[in-house]
Amino acid sequence: MSMGEKCRRDFPILSRIVNGHPLVYLDSAASSQKPVAVIEAVQRYYETNHANVHRSIHTLGEEATERYEGARDAVRAFIGARSREEIIFTRGTTDGINLVAQAVGRTLAPGDEIIVTEMEHHSNLIPWQMACRDHGTVLRAIPVVDEGYLDLDVFARLLSPRTKVVAVAHVSNVLGTINPVAQIAEQAHRVGALVLVDGAQSVPHLPVDVAALGVDFFAFSGHKMLGPTGIGVLYGRREVLERLEPAWGGGEMIKEVWIDHAQWNDLPWRFEPGTPPIAGAVGLHAAVEYLGKLGMSEVSAHEQALTAAAMEALAPIPGVTLYGPRNPQMKGAVLAFNVEGFHPHDGAALLDQHGIAVRAGHHCAQPLMKRLGIVGTLRASFSVHTTAAEIARLAEAVAALRSEL
C-alpha cells in the first residue's frame, strides 16, 4: 500500500464529500490538513493540561510548560538545530521573517544591501521592503531564469561587502524549485551577510538539517506541516541571536524590569513576548512526531513521485502549460500550471465542482507572476495523504475543463 493510501485514514477531513464528489485536497501548500494525532493532541491538552506557561506555580502551569518546552525539543531535533535556545516559537513563517527583519533591520545602515529573489512569497519580500524604507537600505533581487531556477551568476555579482542580508525561499511556493540554500549561504557568508531561509514549503516535505545548511535563520509554519494554525518556528543560529536586540517587547521576554528600563530574558524566550500559542506548539509536536514516524526521506520520495506523475499526466493535455523545473527531482510538492483561455480562478472554481481543491491566483508572489508574464496560475500541491488516483482525477478534470466554460 502506498504512503498516500495508508495515511489517508489518519485524516478525518478526507472523508468529506464536496459538491457530490469525494474530496481531493490538493492545496496543502496553502494549508495542510490535520491527522487525528494532531487534532487529539490539541484537544487532550485543552481538556487536561491547559494553563499559562512558565510562571504559573501550580500543577497545570507546570504541565503546560512541560508540554510547550517539550514541543521545542521535538522541533529542534526534527530540523537538526544544535540547541533548544535556537528554536523560537512564532505565529508562522511571516511572523518569523518579520521578527528577523525588525531585529536585524536595526543593525543596518543607509547604503547597506539586502538581497531577495524574484520568486519570493510576499512574506519574504515585504518585511525587507519595510526594513529598506526604515533604515535606508537597498533591496536587490536575484532573477529567475525561464525554467524557474535562480540565476546564481547574477547572485555572485550582487554580493558585496555592502550585502548584509540574503533572504531566500528553500522551495518556491509556485515553481516548486528547490533552491541550493547551502551554497547560497556559503557565498553570502563569505561577504559577511546573514542568511534567512523561508522554509515554509520545505520543512513539510523534505528532510531539513538547518545546521548542515549553514543558514542563520530558518522560518516555517506549523499549519503547512500537518500542525495547527497560529504556530510557527524561527530557527536562529545561537551566535547571531545572542547579539540581536529583541524585536518586540512584553511579558515573558524579560528578566528584570524597572520603570525606565529592563534586562532581557535568556534565549529563546527573549524573542517570545506575551503568552505563546501553547496549544499550537503541542499540536506541532504531534505533527513532527507523525512526520518523523513516516520518515522525511520517505515523505519526500512519495511526494516527488506524485509531482512527477502529475507533470506527466497534465503536460499532454491540450492548452496546458506547466511552470517551474522540468525535472521533478528538482521540485518540491507543488505544481503550477495554466489552461489556455482559462483564468486560474475560473479553473479552480470548476475543479471545485468535481470536489478537487487547488489553489489559484498569484500565490502571494506577484513579482514572479510579472516575471512569467501571467496574472496567476492554478497550483496543485501534494501531501503525505495524496494518492496516484487523485492525480488521475485531477488530470481528468483538467482535460474536461475546456468543455465547461
Added chain:
Amino acid sequence: MALYSNVIRDRFRRPRFRGMLERPDVAGEDVNPLCGDRVRIQGRLADGRLAEARWSGDCCAISAASADLLLEMVQGQPAGLAGELTPASLLERLDSDIRPSRMKCVALPLTVLQGALKKEATR
C-alpha cells in the same frame, strides 16, 4: 443555479463590448486585490449620455461577463445611470451561483466605471 450560467459562458466567449475607444472622454481602471486582475473601461460622452463604452483587461469569466453586461446596461443611457447601479443589478443579470469570494469579480467593473465617471464630473 449553475456556477457559470449560460449568460456568463456566452459573454465570456463572445463579449459585445470588449475593446478600446480611440478618443475616450472618460477612462478608468482598477485591480482586483483577490487575483491582481485588471479591468479598464473607456467611455465617450455626448449630450449627457454615455454614447459609447468599451472594456478591456485580462480577467476571469465572471469579471468579463459582469463588465460586458454592465456596458450593455449603460451604453446610450444618461451618464448618471451608472451611479445608480449596484452589484445586485449585475448579479441579477449574471444568473449564477456567485460565491462571496467572487463578489469582487462582479463588482470590479462597476467600481471602475463609477470611478471614471466621477473623475469626469469633478474635472
